[in-house]
Amino acid sequence: MTVDRILPTDEAYDLLALTTELADRELAPRVAEFETRGEFPREVLRTLGRAGLLGLPYPEEYGGAAQPYEVYLQVLEILASRWLAVAEAVSVHTLSVYPVATYGSEQLRERLPEMIGGELLxxxxxxxxxxxxxxxxxxxxxxxxxxxxxxxxxxxxxxxxxxxxxxxxxxxxxxxxxxxxxxxxxxxxxxxxxxxxxxxxxxxxxxxxxxxxxxxxxxxxxxxxxxxxxGFTIAMTALDSGRLGIAACAVGLAQAALDYAVSYAREREQFGRSIIDFQGLGFLLADMATQVSAARALTLTAARLRDAGRPYSIEAAKAKLFASDMAMRVTTDAVQVLGGAGYVADHPVERFMREAKVLQIVEGTNQIQRMVISRSLAR
Structure with missing residues (x-):
């Protein structure tokens, strides 16, 4: 399914087109094999690094692309829609570069080009x-x-x-x-x-x-x-950005589950017609699509606050909370759309549902996000 996007520059559109091409060529054909073997795709990360995707939000003087977080998160979403583990690796690596890029001495910052060039993880x-x-x-x-x-x-x-x-x-x-x-x-x-x-x-x-x-x-x-x-200040400010990365990964994973469920529902026939034409199933898919769009909007709103230099910590917590809970619901519903077929590894929605769970836990559990948000309301 094509996602309509409004991006700040023509360069950003080109970047997302490049990401889509790489994801379709380098990620999608390999994910099932590597997940089955439990093997990390190190060469794929090197390829993404050489294409400039491991340093997107960092300054050009250090080898980065100086892209807004709004654009970087949409790159993560595309990667996650093909292979969540790779998108998570990019998000974690970007998080790992943050302390040196933001707080490091000039001597340490000299290492940034090799950190974001693809050779180091x-x-x-x-x-x-x-x-x-x-x-x-x-x-x-x-x-x-x-x-x-x-x-x-x-x-x-x-x-x-x-x-x-x-x-x-x-x-x-x-x-x-x-x-x-x-x-x-x-x-x-x-x-x-x-x-x-x-x-x-x-x-x-x-x-x-x-x-x-x-x-x-x-x-x-x-x-x-x-x-x-x-160190605690470094950790917490880095995690604000990291939570946005996880939210984007959740949106990408849920979009993949939605796309697969819609495709299956169009092709699967019962009682002489496609199952997507039955209201019970069509409404379920409609709710899934709405939740994905809402999570994407919430995530990008927080990113735009970050890009504008405005406080965004609470909005990042909201985005991570909503998007990861959404991904769990949508992937579970995708399995339901496929019925028995969704419960076997022949279809990727089984893997999507297992993967979604971790997004509710990493970068601060969703219970922690609720605590952060509720405390901000109390203030």
Whole structure:
């Protein structure tokens, strides 16, 4: 199904056309095979990086494309409609570049071109086994030893844990609470950084998620991003943008489920006519289409606030909450449209439904989003 889009520039239209071409050629034909094998498509990410899709919101002086978030999110949506794990990888990588691009020293920013060029992949190490939502209570600690930080602790649910080339490591360098948290940039292969066996996940099986143990890992002090004690601020501002990325992924996944369900309902015949002509099913598809459009509009409204330099944190929480809940409903309804056929792996809606669930959890669970929104109303 073609989605009508209003974009700010002709360049943006060309970018989305390029993304569609790449997604159709590089993603759609491979997704089923890689998901079945549980293998991460590293070469696909390199291809996207070489095409300029891994640095879209970042400045041109560092190799980025300086695109508005409104455009970047629509690129993510297209990628997610072909292969959610790839879109999520782009979103997580873009999130992983954010600390250096926004808070890093000039020395660290010199690494940005290689970070967003496709050859390097990032991981965002915030969550821990004992606390994902309560980021201010993280326990991973870094003590200063001369010109190095020595890091000990464990991170959990880290996307790209086993394959990343660099890590943003949020750790405690000071007292308890948010003010004692800092952020360090660490390279893959640093002695003492030990990715664990990947988790066996319900969906996104081509995306490796695992714990990472830090066993007195020594990270140079000049890899400190910003100053000591600003790590919590870095983490929260990055997550505002990351939530928009997840919302866009949810819209793309739901659009794919809607498209497949509509196509199936047009072709499937019962009682001498296409099942889409039965009101019960037609109304279900109409509600699905409306929810997808509403989630897209909410997500892009938040993006435009971000692009305008206006507060957007609450709108990002609303977008992530609504879009991911919507994706769960729409993918579940898509399975229902197909009936028994929707319950078998011969049709992708079975995979879509499994994948949608994680979008209600990552970048802050939807219960956390409701708490953020309700507190803003109370104020």
């Amino acid at each position: 990032g991981a965002y190490c915030l969550s821990e086994p004992q606390g994902g939502s309560d980021a201010a209570a993280l326990a991973t600690r870094a003590r200063r030893d001369g010109d190095e930080f020595v890091v000990s602790g464990t991170k959990a649910w880290i996307t790209h844990a086993t394959i990343a080339d660099f890590y943003n490591v949020f750790c405690r360098t000071g007292s308890s609470g948010a003010s004692g948290i800092s952020c360090l940039l660490a390279d893959r292969g640093t002695p003492g950084i030990l990715p664990q066996t990947p988790e066996r996940t319900m969906g996104l099986r081509s995306s490796p998620v695992a714990q990472i143990a830090f066993d007195d890992a020594r990270i140079p002090a000049d890899r400190l991003i910003g100053t000591e004690g600003v």
